[in-house]
Amino acid sequence: MARLRARLHGGDIYGAARELERDPTEILDFSASINPLGPSPQVWKAITAFRHLLSHYPDPNCWDLRQALATFWRIDPEQIVVGNGSTELIEALPRALGIHRLLVVQPTFSEYTAAMVRAGGQATALFADRSDQYAIPIDRLCHVMEAGRHDGRSIDGIVLCHPNSPTGQACSAEDIARLAKAARRRGLWLVIDEAFAEYCPDRSVLPHAASWPHVVVLRSMTKFYALPGLRVGYAVATRITTRRLQRQLPPWSVSAMGQVAALAAVTDMGHARKSLRFMERERERLRALLVALPGCVVMPTQANYFLLELPRGRQARDVTEQLRSTGLLIRDCSSVPGMNSRSIRLAVRSVQDNDRIVQAIAHLLHQGVS
Ligand SMILES: Cc1ncc(COP(=O)(O)O)c(C=O)c1O
Incomplete structure (x- = not known):
């Protein structure tokens, strides 16, 4: 076949x-x-309780889910955009942020490069060293961010998977903060994909990202919350950035059951x-x-x-x-x-x-x- x-x-x-x-x-x-362990038992209950929503369009604003996420992270719901998996947000980012040349820290998840290419842009790679067990090359990254150039050409931003897949490596939240400062000085974008960060919460920068201009943090409901079949992910950034991102998304991209399940999942501590x-x-x-x-x-x-x-x-x-x-x-x-x-x-x-x-x-x- x-x-x-x-x-x-x-x-x-x-x-x-x-x-x-x-x-x-x-x-x-x-x-x-x-x-x-699979999804929270609360997810099964919520899906049963709200099954009548299947015959309605989903909430295009994901209002209840964004409220729940905002309470969880103690941020403004306007700083959250929900997508059909974080993959949809990765796809929309180059257009939303006007990124034409993106530095990807390799080896990593392939969709950052694929999305850049589909958007008509270019991805360039900076490699972590095998001899260093693929530790995130944070000093080299800060250097590139300060210079705003890689391989002799200017870049518009950097994407970093943190912790990285497939290497499992993460650096400290302080190191990411250094990178974010450099991004701000240079006016470059820093996208941090925290799809697996629930497993190392003290390395996450999400609580700060909402106040860092030029930074977008991505989260997924797929991994830790075990909802890959429902396709829910979200981005956290400043209000201006989330509005730009939202404008690139099609209407109703997050299903009613996805919203219901994600809300039940994040509130089950x-x-x-x-x-x-x-x-x-x-x-x-x-x-x-x-x-x-x-x-x-x-x-x-x-x-x-x-x-x-x-x-x-x-x-x-x-x-x-x-x-x-x-x-x-x-x-x-x-x-x-x-x-x-x-x-x-x-x-x-x-x-x-x-x-x-x-x-x-x-x-x-x-x-x-x-
Ligand atoms: C590092 C990383 N980020 C993002 C995604 C996309 O996740 P989803 O679209 O299911 O939220 C994946 C999926 O494998 C991944 O490994």
């Missing part, structure tokens, strides 16, 4: 299920990093605490299992996934395909600019699922799949 989209992203359980002639729910997906506690424990347990795989290198992470390098002589692509044929999806990162051919990303899932993937990888490595 023809594939309309290359496998740029994780999470395509449907494609795998068709190939394997299985039901999508039988696919075990480590390629998208979603909270293994109990589920959030439980999710964080689980992740702290299980991430360490999984790390120990991965570190014990002979020849594998496990990168440090601040998020709910691990970047893992397979032993020398093994190829991420082959291991990914082998696992896929057994219904286990992982993310092959060998085509991510700046990564080597042995790089894979694994989501942290339930105890049982994590044991299963480690055993499957150990088995393949033992068998000698190249």
Whole structure:
């Protein structure tokens, strides 16, 4: 069957299920990093209680959700724009902010570059070093921001995924503040994608972003809140910037159920605490299992996934395909600019699922799949 989209992203359980002639729910997906505890129980209740909204257009202003997010972050609701996933906001940003040349800190999520190209602009890359475990090159970034130029040409802004996917790296909130100051001095845009920042809240700059001109912070309801199928994300920026962004979005892009579910999710603090506690424990347990795989290198992470390098002589692509044929999806990162051919990303899932993937990888490595 023809594939309309290359496998740029994780999470395509449907494609795998068709190939394997299985039901999508039988696919075990480590390629998208979603909270293994699933959505808050309040989300299920809210969806049932508000199901009558399906026969109405959704609120085009996402009023209730923006109020709830504003209360959560103690900011003005006018400083929040909600989109059909943060992907829709990433798509709109180049046009909304008038960015023609964007510096992307690689290796990272591919949509920043893809959106720039679709908008008719250009993306240029600054690479984190493998030898430094892909730590965010904050001093080099500040330098570029101060100069307003990269590779001999001027730039309009920088996008930074923080914590970064697929590397798991994050720097301190103070370092991001330095970058934001440089952005302000130079009049350049700084876009911080905090899609995974719920897992390292003290590194987030969202609480400050609302008062920093030239800064946009993106959040997603997909990962920590486990709502990938509903497509909700939001941006926080100054009021002038959110108005510019909102103007680029189509009407009713956020569904009624997406709004209802996101509101229920952000207001359930109990589920959030439980999710964080689980992740702290299980991430360490999984790390120990991965570190014990002979020849594998496990990168440090601040998020709910691990970047893992397979032993020398093994190829991420082959291991990914082998696992896929057994219904286990992982993310092959060998085509991510700046990564080597042995790089894979694994989501942290339930105890049982994590044991299963480690055993499957150990088995393949033992068998000698190249
Ligand atoms: C770093 C990062 N940002 C943004 C997104 C988009 O998330 P969504 O559109 O589901 O909010 C993803 C999805 O994989 C991601 O990995």
